[in-house]
Amino acid sequence: MIGVTTDERQSIRTVTLARPDARNALTLDALEALEAAIADAEEPVIYLTGEGPAFCAGADLNAVADLDGDPDAAVAFAELGQRVARTIEASPAVVVAGIDGPARGGGLELALACDVRVGTPDSTYGEPGVTFGLFGAWGGTVRLPRVLGEGDALEFALSGRSVDAEEALRMGLISRIEDEPRTVAEEIAANAHDALGVLKRRIRDCAGEATKERREAAAFGDLVAAHADDVDALLE
Template sequence: MIDVDVDADRSIRTVTIDRPAARNALTTEGLETLETAITDADEPVIYLCGAGPAFCAGADLEAVGDLDGDRDRAVEFARLGQRVARAIEDTSAIVVAGIDGPARGGGLELALACDVRVGTPDSTYGEPGVTFGLFGAWGGTVRLPRVLGEGDALEFALSGRTADAEEALRMGLISRIEDEPRAVADEIAGNATDALAVLKRRLRDDAERATQERREAHAFGELVEAHADDVDAVLE
């Protein structure tokens, strides 16, 4: 269900949600395997994508149905999805979501946890769970307002509607539209590995401003020390 491929130069780990017949919907087993694929990575860039004509439809509805209305089991399932999303955020690797076709519910929420989201012209986005009494609970209510702002996040989630790639770009759900999203992962992987990891930590830092600035200055000092020869080469 989760296919992992590592480039020969070990700069990019490609993680593919590989269940195209179910639009790459995730079961408990799929989520656990996806978490391992992320946390085991030692490559500086992870490219997350879906097999076939979808990115990810979110939670497998049969798996949700198998919860039999049990509140505690439902909470446990939601917490697992949240844990996978946190693993994406917390890994030192830069995680690029390459979104082709539908990203729905939990699939969209996993994409929101990624550092960079790139859609194809055929990509679409939505939180349709509200139309049948549910919502994606893999951290979407936390991340969607951060990405869109509270007003747009409320309208988008409460309507249950679908956004195409152009609207997603305007809203900030994705940062680029590309025929081949993998090219963005390649572009990022061409940069200095230590600088990528430092930038992710700094840009993800949610401490108060003075602490962030102090950490930023120290991180800059470490990189200047590590790359003094590179800077000299640029100046020559």
């Protein structure tokens, strides 16, 4: 489900979400494999992308349905996704998300944890969980306002709408639109590797989000308990 390749010449590790038949939706096992692929990296740059016509549809709905409305299980699921996002954010490597096709829910939240987000002209972005009573709980309520500002974050999350690449660029969800997003990872990897790590640490230096994430996970647990039947209906 997670592919890992290394280009030693360019000093880039490519991590690929490789479940194209399910739009790269993430199961528990895939989340753990993704975490390991990021944590084990020794390269100065990681390029995170998806196989096939989607970047990532977010959490596998079957995995959400398997929570069976149990808020404790839902909190644990949210905390796993948050941990993976924190691993991406805290990686010594610069992590570049190359987004082609849809980035939805948890897929968008993992992209938000990356240092640089580059979309193709065909990329789209959305947090649709609110339409069936949930929301992305992999750190999205922490990072979305940080990236977009509170006003745009509220409108985007509460509407459940999707935006195309041009609007995502205007909002600040992505920093560039490229036919081949990997070229941005290559540009970054061409610079002094020790400087890359120092710059990332200094720009990323912040505190106080752990409490927000715990509250986010708890709120997700409550909603999974309230909307278990709605999730099951989506799978029928």
